[in-house]
Amino acid sequence: MDSFSFLILSAIGLAIIFGMMGVINLAHGEFIMLGAYITTLSCLAGVPIPIAIILGSIGVGIFGFIVDKLIIRHLYGRPQDSVVATWGISLIMGQGMLILMGPSLQGPSTPLGSFSVGGINYSLYRLILTIIACLLVVLLYWVFMHTKFGLRSRATMQNEEIARSLGTNTSQMYTLTFVVGSMFAGLTGGLFSFTMTIGPTFGTGFLMESFVTVIVGGANPLIGTVMSGGTLGIVHSALSYIFGTFIGRVGLLVAAIIFIRLWPTGFSGLLEKKILRVKKTNG
């Protein structure tokens, strides 16, 4: 369950950006890191924890907006070029944070304490993380299925040209998507900042897991990510519990390879072949 929430939360921001725009955001880890810093700093300044987390999310959202206006906007429709740009962004953010804030920062400890089942302690906060992950999925489902934004974004995802000709401002949609994706990354950073030590390389710990989850999920940020996060989470936590963390990690990667081989367009391709068209990233 814990592994599930980690995978979902780390992947969801990346999934939205990848699913909608076809952009592989190599700076995703650094976005998460920024969220963690903002949350931690506001927490140290005396802001209550839930508000600090929301601040982190909004802060990264604003940052994402700036990055989009300055850089990403020029790269719409050129996903392979955005790989270069986001790599550059990640270098700048990682090193910039080191210069600004030094190599470490003391964060507050995990709130809420623990509860005990059968002699084993579990962290209450991590249980809440799992609940938040589920809530986010529901929220996302609602946004995508029941709002105008969702409708337009699904339209853009399926066929950008037709969506545009039918009056959707796709460029605006992309900006909005990027900001929402960044906000989710910031939220993830804020949520996990209480359970991990903070530093400029905070985000790299999320990168591999989020990539694997997103791509195994396929193009649909919602169903794909939930499915793959769920499946891979089960594989990972079962294997780590029985055989140890090393087998857990290798198992996660091998499972990803096997899933892709069986369903070459990811989980969402498997499920929604008719509804959604997989975006080509090499166009």
Next chain:
Amino acid sequence: MRNYKKSLFYVVFLIIVSSILTACGDDGSSKAEGDTIKLGVLEDRSGDFALVGIQKSHAVELAVEEINDNGGLLGKQIEIVAPDTQSDDKRFQEMARKLILKDKVDVIMGAFSSASREAIRPIMEENKMLYFYNNQYEGGVASKYTFPTGAVPEHQVMTVMEYMIENYGSNVYTIAADYNFGQITADWVRMAAEDLGGKIVGEEFIPLGESQFNSSINKIQKAKPDFLIVLLTGEKQSSFYEQWNTQGIKDLPMATTINMAQQYEHIRSEAPALAHMHVAAPFMEEMDTPEAKEFVEKFRKKFPDDDYVGMEAEAQYTGVNLWAKAVEQAGTTDVDKVIAELENGLSWEAPSGKVTIDPKSHHAVKDVYLFYADENHKISTLYKWDQVEPFWLHEEKGIDLTQDSPNQQYTPID
């Protein structure tokens, strides 16, 4: 057409900007040969290992400034040549070659991770370059040109295990990073437990870069050890303590050889994440001897923004001074003559106490302290072992570097 001119303009602009930037960065190595002694430093000031690399670079600067203010070495000033190795093994190789072949330095100090040390060690041997690895590590390097002056398992594992088993009981659980340092040190823990009548009730190895410890913590709770040995390293793995704090067994004694003293987890995590942690190390910032206090004060004065002055900073500072003393005694920077001086059993009064080079293994004999963190992460000294010797290479593997050098790293796993 216009579009074309525009992009051509941009290209020219880009080239000019980048060449200016490059030119700005490319200075320092222009001084004439012979009027300074060159000290090459390879430390990671950016990337994953910057946490310790920055401290170590600062320690070199401090030591060199002091030597230069006291009239330099052999009447010459010491010049530091310090590229940034960016936590990248390939970069270490490029830069080691540059320091030797282009800058023609007289000695090289540096490297944090064992992998980067192993990447450059053959280059040192090939070019007969004196190399100081002033860092705590898993032990076992036997090479004529390499002087690993930091703490090794003889200093840290045997000592801490002796104390822990005596005071807390015999059931040991080890959680270690899944690479050379963690595995080899865990072997030492196993050997020490056997010798001292302890019992390993569990052992788990965590891949580097892993930051989620849920299932590991559950396993530790089930095994119910008397104490826990933590050999985790790196920024991600230090998240273990946060998670242990909320979920782990309250008040279980823990011991380590690297945490706190090296990467100051007790400062980086809020109390009581590292409550009841023991570490056997030559030095910590909180150490309570006049020499240590003086060193910390000097360091703090020169670098007020640094988060911590850890054992590696002290080792680096000591390494520079050991080398300087050897050069002074040899009267030259000639590598063979300096090595001969070092192999004479050279010693120096370091901030952590007397440090002596063991001629046969090139490692250091030093005092080791047992530090303890309480619920508020306040550090106290529980015990002191005087002049612990790095005996293993000589006694178990028969190494005598004054006679012959195998140029390799030995491991106890054999």
Next chain:
Amino acid sequence: MDNLKNFKKIDSEKITMLVLCIVFLLFPLIASAYDVLNMSYFFSMVFLSMSLWLIWGLTGIFSFGQTAFFGVGAYAYAMISMNFNNNTMTIVALVGALVIAWILALLLGYFMFYGGVNDVFVGLITLCVTLVMATFLAQSAGSQWKIGSVLLGGDNGINNIPPLSIEIGSIQFSLVGTYQYYFIILVLIGFYLFLRKMQHGKMGYSFVAIRENRERSQLLGYNISLLQTLSFSFGGVLAAFSGVLYVTWGGYISPSAMGISAAALPVVLVAAAGRNNLSGVMIFTVLYYFLSQKLSVSGSEYALVILGFILIMVILIVPKGIVVTIFNALDRLFSSRRRRDANDTASDTKQAGTY
């Protein structure tokens, strides 16, 4: 016929490559031993970019894990050469390493392309493969992990790997320093010419056809799975060759060469260089390594920030790749010839025949 036409066309790209070729052949005469050694390192990394150019730029297979084959080549060479512990056997080790990488790439290619895996999903699979290898090797410090008599060495890696050596008659010499440099550059020129020729041959056009439109090429009778596998396996060999050159240069290999940031770098380089032009990819790779090394030498804490900034500027200002843009600009300056399309796409697709 097309080939003839192509070879006759003199443009700045060809002139530049020729000039560079001559300059670098004469380089050891004017440069210091250190510069030659350094340049050998840059050139050995060029092969990795070339490999990605072949499979991504030409065939359109997005691989995020070419470092997997880089690592396989490096480790295989280390294993074979150190087990024989005989300098004359290093050539065998080289060939062995390439064959092993080729077989692995064939198997992986078969696994993926005959299963219908494409696009970004290929990238994910190769990334997972390289990460599995890096994770496995990082924990292989124990003495149970060895092949023959050589330990895998865990995260500390393997060092003291012997350089290549050649025996002609009774003369035996090691390819180090200038010899190594000449070996690398001659092979580099050889591969460059070969790939250029292949690009404008039947094989090259069929690769391009697959890149442009898989369904259409299939309808036209191409066996796309076979062609993709072929291209992928040859790319694997090139990457492995780069790995072998790297270990013979530095005598050292460790799992970090296969980590996630090492894996991303070739992708970034090839994309920033403009992935369709081989000369551009090669020149940009050398430029990048040169620049990043200079910045690292400076020891400035802003090195990575500047590097990131430059990459962003490059991709924003000259999306076709900085080198290709310069080529085009030069062409325009020196002749009135029709502006060459940086993509070569239009002409390539037209000329693609049946295969």
